Amino acid sequence: xxxxxxxxxxxxxxxxxxxxxxxxxxxxxxxxxxxxxxxxxxxxxxxxxxxxxxxxxxxxxxxxxxxxxxxxxxxxxxxxxxxxxxxxxxx
Amino acid sequence: xxxxxxxxxxxxxxxxxxxxxxxxxxxxxxxxxxxxxxxxxxxxxxxxxxxxxxxxxxxxxxxxxxxxxxxxxxxxxxxxxxxxxxxxxxxxxxxxxxxxxxxxxxxxxxxxxxxxxxxxxxxxxxxxxxxxxxxxxxxxxxxxxxxxxxxxxxxxxxxxxxxxxxxxxxxxxxxxxxxxxxxxxxxxxxxxxxxxxxxxxx
Numbered sequence: 477x478x479x480x481x482x483x484x485x486x487x488x489x490x491x492x493x494x495x496x497x498x499x500x501x502x503x504x505x506x507x508x509x510x511x512x513x514x515x516x517x518x519x520x521x522x523x524x525x526x527x528x529x530x531x532x533x534x535x536x537x538x539x540x541x542x543x544x545x546x547x548x549x550x551x552x553x554x555x556x557x558x559x560x561x562x563x564x565x566x567x
Numbered sequence: 568x569x570x571x572x573x574x575x576x577x578x579x580x581x582x583x584x585x586x587x588x589x590x591x592x593x594x595x596x597x598x599x600x601x602x603x604x605x606x607x608x609x610x611x612x613x614x615x616x617x618x619x620x621x622x623x624x625x626x627x628x629x630x631x632x633x634x635x636x637x638x639x640x641x642x643x644x645x646x647x648x649x650x651x652x653x654x655x656x657x658x659x660x661x662x663x664x665x666x667x668x669x670x671x672x673x674x675x676x677x678x679x680x681x682x683x684x685x686x687x688x689x690x691x692x693x694x695x696x697x698x699x700x701x702x703x704x705x706x707x708x709x710x711x712x713x714x715x716x717x718x719x720x721x722x723x724x725x726x727x728x729x730x731x732x733x734x735x736x737x738x739x740x741x742x743x744x745x746x747x748x749x750x751x752x753x754x755x756x757x758x759x760x761x762x763x764x765x766x767x768x769x
Contacts (some may be wrong), residue, residue, distance in 0.1 A: 490669035493739055497713070499720050520682035521674055527684035528746055529714060535695035536715035541593035545607045549589060549614045550582075556618055557578040 483511045488518050492525055581621050585614070588631045591716050595635050598700075598711060599642045609645075613638040632722040635712070639726065664732035667740050673750055677759065686759040690749055698748045706741030713738050 483491075483503065488511040494500045495508045512522045592613055596606040617624075617637050624633055677684065699710055708727065712718045713734075723738075724731045753759045 486669070492669075493735075493742070497720070520678075521671070523683035524671075524674060524677070525684075527687045528742070528749075531687035531690060531695055531749075532699075532710070532714045532745075535692040535699075536594075536711075538692045539594050539696065540590040541610065542603075542607070545593065545610060546589055548607075549611055550586070552611060552615055553578065553581065553586075553618050556615065557575070 482507055485511075485515060485518050488512060488515065489521055492522060496522075496525055496529060577621055578618075581618055584630050585617055585621070585634060588634050589614070591631055592634050592638055594711070595716070596638055596642070598707070599639065609638055609642055612641045616641065629718075629722060631716065632718055632726060635716075635718075635726050664730065664736055666736055667743055671743065671746070673743075673746050677750070680760045686753040687749060689756075689758040690753060694752060695749065698745055698752070701748065702741055702744055705737045706744060709734055709737035710741040710745060714742075 487503075488508055491500060491503060491508050492512075495505060495512075498505070500508060512519050589610065593606060593610050596609040596613070597603065600606045600609055613634060617634055620637075624630070674682075677686075699707055699715075702710060709723060712723045712726065713720070718726070720731045720734050720738075723734045727734070750759070754761045
């Protein structure tokens with residue numbers, strides 16, 4: 477396919493990270509998106525990077541703090557809040 | 568408003584906005600301290616300080632990155648107190664703004680066998696997390712904060728006290744290394760046919 481002449485394949489590939497991060501600063505995201513959607517050569521690169529990101533997000537979601545720690549922090553905050561105003565007077 | 572009702576309002580705001588990030592702060596603390604007990608202490612101290620400073624928190628900024636900053640400060644202060652010296656700060660003062668080659672070498676390798684990286688989907692979560700933990704510290708931090716915790720380049724830069732260019736360099740290089748490690752694992756497990764990967768340095 478003929479690539480969109482607004483952005484070359486090389487430029488699109490160079491911007492794939494910032495595009496997926498939502499951090500493009502020099503080129504509008506729509507322009508980069510249009511290139512990837514229209515260019516059969518570049519599109520798999522976008523999909524590849526996206527698959528990678530999705531795998532990381534999925535892996536990260538499984539990590540959570542122990543329930544006991546959550547309880548302790550909540551108790552701690554409740555305790556501080558309970559004597560918050562009197563502590564404020566003391567300090 | 569009375570002191571009691573102000574306190575109640577403050578606690579409600581804190582519970583709604585800050586406490587939901589406890590898992591993320593725990594993950595962050597775990598990577599700083601590398602011990603679950605120490606991480607738990609860091610988390611408690613972080614939330615205690617955050618609660619006491621809640622009035623100073625600037626609404627509209629991201630609570631998560633504010634909490635990470637507190638957690639990191641608590642950690643660094645603890646290290647200073649225990650006289651163990653600060654390789655972290657020294658490392659973070661390094662300047663490396665160069666980005667890797669925009670053409671990912673793995674793309675060429677998987678081009679005909681799995682161009683869209685479907686093999687990533689076959690890799691179990693634990694293996695992905697192990698591979699992240701095996702990255703060099705600077706890369707690991709950037710990948711975790713950006714890809715797992717969703718912080719922006721600027722938020723990561725503020726947190727680590729490095730320029731945005733350095734964050735991008737560490738992040739992009741870290742991702743390359745991670746992709747190479749996961750790709751090799753996928754070959755070993757037969758999720759994708761073998762090819763040759765030219766390794767991404769730095």
